[in-house]
Amino acid sequence: MSSADVKAEYAGLVKAAATGDRGAMEALLVRAQEVAYRFSLLVCGHPEDAEDVMQDALIKTYQHVATITEPEAFRTWLYSTVRNACLMKRRRRVGEPSNFVSVERGIETSEGTVHVDVADPSRAIDQRLIDGWVDGRLRQALKRLPPSYRMIVVMREIEGLSTKDVAAVAGVSEANVKTRLHRARLMLRKQLEHV
Amino acid sequence: MSAPPNTCKEVLSHISGYLDGELDATACDAIDRHCLECASCAALVNGLRETVGLCRQAATAPLPDAVRQRARESVRRLLDRQGKES
Numbered sequence: 001m002s003s004a005d006v007k008a009e010y011a012g013l014v015k016a017a018a019t020g021d022r023g024a025m026e027a028l029l030v031r032a033q034e035v036a037y038r039f040s041l042l043v044c045g046h047p048e049d050a051e052d053v054m055q056d057a058l059i060k061t062y063q064h065v066a067t068i069t070e071p072e073a074f075r076t077w078l079y080s081t082v083r084n085a086c087l088m089k090r091r092r093r094v095g096e097p098s099n100f101v102s103v104e105r106g107i108e109t110s111e112g113t114v115h116v117d118v119a120d121p122s123r124a125i126d127q128r129l130i131d132g133w134v135d136g137r138l139r140q141a142l143k144r145l146p147p148s149y150r151m152i153v154v155m156r157e158i159e160g161l162s163t164k165d166v167a168a169v170a171g172v173s174e175a176n177v178k179t180r181l182h183r184a185r186l187m188l189r190k191q192l193e194h195v
Numbered sequence: 196m197s198a199p200p201n202t203c204k205e206v207l208s209h210i211s212g213y214l215d216g217e218l219d220a221t222a223c224d225a226i227d228r229h230c231l232e233c234a235s236c237a238a239l240v241n242g243l244r245e246t247v248g249l250c251r252q253a254a255t256a257p258l259p260d261a262v263r264q265r266a267r268e269s270v271r272r273l274l275d276r277q278g279k280e281s
Contacts, residue, residue: 025274026267026270029266029270029274030267033270034263034266037266038258054269058269058270062277135249135252138249138250157247158250158254182210182211185214185243188246189239189246192242192245192246192249
């Protein structure tokens with residue numbers, strides 16, 4: 001399916017959802033979360049953020065559909081929203097305290113030691129799901145690209161956005177998208193030879 | 196487009212357009228001819244073709260069932276909650 005076809009399909013779902021079609025709204029919201037999941041993992045490379053970014057995409061898409069004036073612009077809006085959610089998530093993490101609590105020792109409080117639950121075991125399950133999803137060599141090679149190149153190559157080659165839409169999401173010119181895509185392909189090829 | 200690409204440097208600078216089907220037939224023929232005589236450019240074109248192919252395979256890989264299931268459940272919870280509130 002071409003980029004224009006996918007865009008038109010999104011626009012159709014948005015229009016139907018805006019008129020109260022629950023099935024269309026469900027399909028749109030599931031898709032929004034799938035985009036958020038793929039973007040979190042492949043562009044941002046942080047599986048631990050995926051859940052929050054998916055939730056953000058769900059709520060924002062639901063709110064946006066009611067006020068949308070340009071259904072054709074929805075797909076670009078969705079990727080911009082997911083990209084911003086990933087960036088915000090990272091900024092918040094940078095601000096988090098750097099002293100971690102020892103799982104073995106727990107936290108010392110005035111009322112004694114409080115033991116800490118080990119991280120959600122579903123995280124490990126998530127990692128296994130990811131491992132079985134996209135070719136491991138490609139994931140490793142993508143990880144080694146500079147982030148701005150990785151975003152372009154994922155949106156263009158994997159998500160299938162047009163050069164114009166990628167430019168709108170990334171906030172750069174179409175010529176810049178083409179240049180970065182060209183360099184990213186050359187880098188990816190080199191990385192794939194070594195993984 | 197100006198003169199069709201003939202040298203390795205020119206082929207390299209046009210290679211993405213070639214792979215994306217953005218070049219005219221004359222330019223594509225020039226690259227094909229160059230690759231018949233230049234093993235390193237031919238290897239580059241084939242390597243990039245494989246790279247792009249690998250990315251496009253990832254595009255068609257369905258998400259894990261567990262992720263799709265979780266997404267569907269979140270959507271239903273949200274819509275049911277909104278339905279009750281309105």
